[in-house]
Amino acid sequence: MKLTPSQLKQFDEQGFLFFPSLFNESEAQLLKQAAKDVYSLNREEVWRESSGVARTAFAAHRYNPTFANLGAHPRLIEPVSQLVNGPVYMHQFKVNAKAAFDGDVWQWHQDYGTWQRDDDMPEPRAMNIAVFIDDVTAANGPLIFLPGSHKHGLVEASYDDKTTSYPLWSIDKSKIAALNNEAQCVAPTGPSGSVLLFSSLLVHASPPNISPLNRTIVYLSLCHVDNHIRSFKRKEWIAHRDFEPIKPLQDDCLSKLLQE
Ligand code: SIN
Ligand code: MN
Numbered sequence: 001m002k003l004t005p006s007q008l009k010q011f012d013e014q015g016f017l018f019f020p021s022l023f024n025e026s027e028a029q030l031l032k033q034a035a036k037d038v039y040s041l042n043r044e045e046v047w048r049e050s051s052g053v054a055r056t057a058f059a060a061h062r063y064n065p066t067f068a069n070l071g072a073h074p075r076l077i078e079p080v081s082q083l084v085n086g087p088v089y090m091h092q093f094k095v096n097a098k099a100a101f102d103g104d105v106w107q108w109h110q111d112y113g114t115w116q117r118d119d120d121m122p123e124p125r126a127m128n129i130a131v132f133i134d135d136v137t138a139a140n141g142p143l144i145f146l147p148g149s150h151k152h153g154l155v156e157a158s159y160d161d162k163t164t165s166y167p168l169w170s171i172d173k174s175k176i177a178a179l180n181n182e183a184q185c186v187a188p189t190g191p192s193g194s195v196l197l198f199s200s201l202l203v204h205a206s207p208p209n210i211s212p213l214n215r216t217i218v219y220l221s222l223c224h225v226d227n228h229i230r231s232f233k234r235k236e237w238i239a240h241r242d243f244e245p246i247k248p249l250q251d252d253c254l255s256k257l258l259q260e
Protein backbone atom coordinates (compact mmCIF):
# COMPACT_ATOMS: atom_id res chain seq x y z
CA MET A 1 0.00 0.00 0.00
CA LYS A 2 1.59 3.26 -1.17
CA LEU A 3 0.70 6.67 0.26
CA THR A 4 -0.38 9.30 -2.27
CA PRO A 5 1.22 12.78 -2.45
CA SER A 6 -1.85 14.29 -0.76
CA GLN A 7 -1.63 11.74 2.09
CA LEU A 8 2.08 12.55 2.49
CA LYS A 9 1.22 16.26 2.70
CA GLN A 10 -1.51 15.60 5.24
CA PHE A 11 0.84 13.50 7.35
CA ASP A 12 3.45 16.24 7.25
CA GLU A 13 0.94 18.88 8.38
CA GLN A 14 -1.15 16.92 10.89
CA GLY A 15 1.23 14.19 12.09
CA PHE A 16 -1.27 11.37 11.48
CA LEU A 17 -3.38 9.61 8.84
CA PHE A 18 -6.64 7.71 9.32
CA PHE A 19 -7.77 4.79 7.14
CA PRO A 20 -11.33 3.70 8.06
CA SER A 21 -12.01 -0.05 7.55
CA LEU A 22 -8.59 -0.84 6.06
CA PHE A 23 -9.14 -4.42 7.28
CA ASN A 24 -12.45 -6.11 6.44
CA GLU A 25 -14.91 -7.60 8.92
CA SER A 26 -13.58 -11.16 8.75
CA GLU A 27 -9.98 -9.95 9.22
CA ALA A 28 -11.12 -7.82 12.17
CA GLN A 29 -12.96 -10.80 13.66
CA LEU A 30 -9.78 -12.88 13.47
CA LEU A 31 -7.87 -10.12 15.30
CA LYS A 32 -10.58 -9.93 17.96
CA GLN A 33 -10.26 -13.66 18.66
CA ALA A 34 -6.46 -13.32 18.81
CA ALA A 35 -6.75 -10.52 21.40
CA LYS A 36 -9.10 -12.66 23.50
CA ASP A 37 -6.62 -15.53 23.32
CA VAL A 38 -3.60 -13.48 24.40
CA TYR A 39 -5.44 -11.77 27.28
CA SER A 40 -6.38 -15.20 28.67
CA LEU A 41 -2.70 -16.13 28.98
CA ASN A 42 -0.85 -15.95 32.24
CA ARG A 43 2.44 -14.52 30.92
CA GLU A 44 4.72 -11.74 32.14
CA GLU A 45 4.13 -9.86 28.88
CA VAL A 46 0.42 -9.45 29.70
CA TRP A 47 0.03 -6.47 32.06
CA ARG A 48 -3.14 -5.84 34.03
CA GLU A 49 -4.95 -2.81 35.46
CA SER A 50 -5.24 -2.63 39.25
CA SER A 51 -8.74 -4.17 38.82
CA GLY A 52 -7.12 -7.25 37.23
CA VAL A 53 -8.44 -6.77 33.67
CA ALA A 54 -5.83 -6.83 30.91
CA ARG A 55 -4.21 -3.49 30.02
CA THR A 56 -1.53 -4.45 27.48
CA ALA A 57 -0.15 -7.64 25.94
CA PHE A 58 3.41 -6.93 24.82
CA ALA A 59 5.19 -8.80 22.01
CA ALA A 60 2.03 -10.77 21.13
CA HIS A 61 3.38 -11.18 17.57
CA ARG A 62 5.85 -13.67 19.09
CA TYR A 63 3.30 -16.00 20.70
CA ASN A 64 0.16 -15.64 18.59
CA PRO A 65 0.08 -16.66 14.88
CA THR A 66 -2.55 -14.06 13.87
CA PHE A 67 -0.52 -11.24 15.42
CA ALA A 68 2.66 -12.70 13.86
CA ASN A 69 1.10 -12.13 10.43
CA LEU A 70 -0.31 -8.73 11.38
CA GLY A 71 3.22 -7.73 12.42
CA ALA A 72 4.39 -8.20 8.84
CA HIS A 73 1.25 -7.07 7.04
CA PRO A 74 1.99 -5.08 3.86
CA ARG A 75 -0.90 -2.66 4.53
CA LEU A 76 0.99 -1.61 7.69
CA ILE A 77 4.69 -2.11 6.92
CA GLU A 78 4.75 -0.47 3.47
CA PRO A 79 3.32 2.98 4.33
CA VAL A 80 5.56 3.26 7.39
CA SER A 81 8.67 2.24 5.35
CA GLN A 82 7.67 4.91 2.85
CA LEU A 83 7.43 7.58 5.57
CA VAL A 84 10.73 6.71 7.29
CA ASN A 85 12.33 6.15 3.89
CA GLY A 86 13.70 2.64 4.28
CA PRO A 87 13.35 -0.79 5.90
CA VAL A 88 11.86 -1.04 9.38
CA TYR A 89 12.17 -3.36 12.38
CA MET A 90 9.65 -3.90 15.18
CA HIS A 91 10.60 -1.74 18.15
CA GLN A 92 7.45 -2.62 20.11
CA PHE A 93 4.24 -4.56 19.54
CA LYS A 94 1.36 -4.20 21.96
CA VAL A 95 -2.32 -5.06 22.18
CA ASN A 96 -3.95 -2.41 24.37
CA ALA A 97 -7.21 -3.46 25.92
CA LYS A 98 -8.85 -0.35 27.47
CA ALA A 99 -11.49 -2.76 28.78
CA ALA A 100 -15.16 -1.86 29.30
CA PHE A 101 -15.73 -0.06 32.65
CA ASP A 102 -12.14 -0.55 33.90
CA GLY A 103 -9.81 0.59 31.08
CA ASP A 104 -7.53 3.23 32.54
CA VAL A 105 -6.10 6.53 31.24
CA TRP A 106 -2.97 7.00 29.09
CA GLN A 107 -1.59 10.38 30.08
CA TRP A 108 -0.52 13.04 27.55
CA HIS A 109 2.78 11.95 25.98
CA GLN A 110 4.91 11.49 22.87
CA ASP A 111 6.07 7.94 22.18
CA TYR A 112 9.49 9.19 21.09
CA GLY A 113 9.72 10.75 24.56
CA THR A 114 10.07 7.24 25.98
CA TRP A 115 12.02 5.76 23.08
CA GLN A 116 14.67 8.49 23.28
CA ARG A 117 14.91 8.83 27.07
CA ASP A 118 14.62 5.16 28.04
CA ASP A 119 15.89 3.30 24.96
CA ASP A 120 18.33 5.83 23.44
CA MET A 121 16.73 5.76 20.00
CA PRO A 122 18.84 8.30 18.06
CA GLU A 123 16.11 10.05 16.03
CA PRO A 124 12.32 10.09 15.71
CA ARG A 125 12.58 8.00 12.54
CA ALA A 126 9.97 5.64 13.91
CA MET A 127 6.22 5.66 14.28
CA ASN A 128 3.12 3.86 15.38
CA ILE A 129 0.52 2.23 13.24
CA ALA A 130 -2.61 1.26 15.15
CA VAL A 131 -5.32 -1.21 14.15
CA PHE A 132 -8.75 -0.89 15.81
CA ILE A 133 -9.87 -4.34 16.93
CA ASP A 134 -13.14 -3.06 18.39
CA ASP A 135 -15.20 -0.17 17.09
CA VAL A 136 -13.66 2.99 18.58
CA THR A 137 -16.27 5.60 19.53
CA ALA A 138 -16.35 8.88 21.42
CA ALA A 139 -17.55 6.87 24.43
CA ASN A 140 -15.02 4.05 24.87
CA GLY A 141 -11.70 5.84 25.39
CA PRO A 142 -10.49 6.85 21.90
CA LEU A 143 -7.00 8.15 21.23
CA ILE A 144 -6.86 11.97 21.39
CA PHE A 145 -4.31 13.75 19.17
CA LEU A 146 -3.03 17.32 19.12
CA PRO A 147 -2.73 17.88 15.34
CA GLY A 148 0.59 19.38 14.25
CA SER A 149 2.21 18.87 17.67
CA HIS A 150 4.89 16.68 16.03
CA LYS A 151 6.36 19.89 14.56
CA HIS A 152 7.54 20.90 18.05
CA GLY A 153 10.16 18.14 18.30
CA LEU A 154 10.70 16.45 21.65
CA VAL A 155 8.87 18.38 24.37
CA GLU A 156 9.65 18.44 28.08
CA ALA A 157 8.10 15.62 30.08
CA SER A 158 8.34 14.06 33.51
CA TYR A 159 8.52 10.40 34.44
CA ASP A 160 5.21 9.16 35.85
CA ASP A 161 5.23 5.68 37.34
CA LYS A 162 2.34 6.32 39.74
CA THR A 163 -0.79 7.09 37.70
CA THR A 164 -1.18 3.66 36.06
CA SER A 165 0.54 0.25 35.95
CA TYR A 166 2.51 1.50 32.91
CA PRO A 167 5.26 4.13 33.48
CA LEU A 168 5.23 6.99 30.99
CA TRP A 169 7.04 10.29 30.30
CA SER A 170 4.02 12.58 30.54
CA ILE A 171 3.62 16.21 29.47
CA ASP A 172 2.26 18.88 31.80
CA LYS A 173 -1.13 20.56 31.46
CA SER A 174 0.17 24.03 30.55
CA LYS A 175 2.09 22.64 27.55
CA ILE A 176 -0.98 20.67 26.41
CA ALA A 177 -3.16 23.79 26.70
CA ALA A 178 -0.63 25.80 24.65
CA LEU A 179 -0.53 23.13 21.91
CA ASN A 180 -4.33 22.97 21.91
CA ASN A 181 -4.43 26.72 21.23
CA GLU A 182 -2.56 26.06 17.97
CA ALA A 183 -4.88 23.27 16.78
CA GLN A 184 -7.68 21.76 18.81
CA CYS A 185 -7.43 18.15 19.85
CA VAL A 186 -9.24 15.50 17.80
CA ALA A 187 -10.27 11.90 18.49
CA PRO A 188 -10.49 9.83 15.28
CA THR A 189 -13.21 7.19 15.64
CA GLY A 190 -14.32 4.38 13.36
CA PRO A 191 -15.24 0.72 12.98
CA SER A 192 -13.04 -2.23 13.89
CA GLY A 193 -10.49 -2.80 11.14
CA SER A 194 -9.72 0.93 10.85
CA VAL A 195 -6.08 2.03 10.98
CA LEU A 196 -4.36 5.12 12.41
CA LEU A 197 -0.79 5.94 11.52
CA PHE A 198 0.93 8.59 13.65
CA SER A 199 4.28 10.26 14.14
CA SER A 200 6.29 9.24 17.20
CA LEU A 201 6.43 12.98 18.04
CA LEU A 202 2.67 13.51 17.92
CA VAL A 203 1.35 14.43 21.39
CA HIS A 204 -1.52 12.11 22.36
CA ALA A 205 -3.47 10.57 25.24
CA SER A 206 -6.60 8.54 25.89
CA PRO A 207 -9.23 8.85 28.64
CA PRO A 208 -10.47 6.02 30.86
CA ASN A 209 -13.16 3.77 29.44
CA ILE A 210 -16.19 3.79 31.72
CA SER A 211 -18.50 2.68 28.90
CA PRO A 212 -19.77 -0.92 28.71
CA LEU A 213 -17.88 -1.37 25.41
CA ASN A 214 -14.36 -2.77 25.05
CA ARG A 215 -11.82 -0.71 23.06
CA THR A 216 -8.95 -2.91 21.96
CA ILE A 217 -6.26 -1.46 19.67
CA VAL A 218 -3.07 -3.15 18.40
CA TYR A 219 0.03 -0.97 17.97
CA LEU A 220 3.02 -1.74 15.81
CA SER A 221 5.87 0.64 16.68
CA LEU A 222 8.18 0.51 13.68
CA CYS A 223 11.64 2.05 13.45
CA HIS A 224 14.09 2.51 10.57
CA VAL A 225 16.71 -0.27 10.93
CA ASP A 226 19.61 2.25 11.02
CA ASN A 227 17.91 4.10 13.88
CA HIS A 228 17.75 1.14 16.25
CA ILE A 229 17.89 1.68 20.01
CA ARG A 230 21.29 1.88 21.72
CA SER A 231 20.28 1.31 25.35
CA PHE A 232 18.80 -1.90 26.68
CA LYS A 233 17.39 -0.96 30.08
CA ARG A 234 13.81 -2.07 29.40
CA LYS A 235 12.76 -5.69 29.04
CA GLU A 236 13.52 -7.19 25.64
CA TRP A 237 9.83 -7.95 25.09
CA ILE A 238 8.97 -4.26 25.67
CA ALA A 239 11.77 -2.66 23.59
CA HIS A 240 12.88 -5.28 21.09
CA ARG A 241 16.49 -5.96 20.08
CA ASP A 242 15.94 -7.80 16.83
CA PHE A 243 16.88 -5.13 14.30
CA GLU A 244 16.39 -7.29 11.21
CA PRO A 245 14.20 -5.63 8.54
CA ILE A 246 10.63 -6.94 8.43
CA LYS A 247 9.82 -8.65 5.14
CA PRO A 248 6.18 -7.85 4.32
CA LEU A 249 3.92 -10.90 3.77
CA GLN A 250 1.24 -11.15 1.09
CA ASP A 251 -1.88 -8.99 1.36
CA ASP A 252 -4.07 -12.04 2.10
CA CYS A 253 -1.89 -13.25 5.00
CA LEU A 254 -4.75 -12.86 7.50
CA SER A 255 -7.60 -14.27 5.44
CA LYS A 256 -5.35 -17.26 4.60
CA LEU A 257 -5.34 -18.16 8.31
CA LEU A 258 -9.13 -18.55 8.12
CA GLN A 259 -8.72 -21.29 5.50
CA GLU A 260 -6.22 -23.32 7.55
C1 SIN B 1 -0.36 4.73 23.77
O1 SIN B 1 -0.45 5.92 23.62
O2 SIN B 1 0.74 4.19 23.68
C2 SIN B 1 -1.60 3.91 24.04
C3 SIN B 1 -2.84 4.67 24.17
C4 SIN B 1 -4.07 3.83 24.11
O3 SIN B 1 -4.04 2.67 23.71
O4 SIN B 1 -5.13 4.37 24.43
MN1 MN C 1 1.59 6.46 22.93
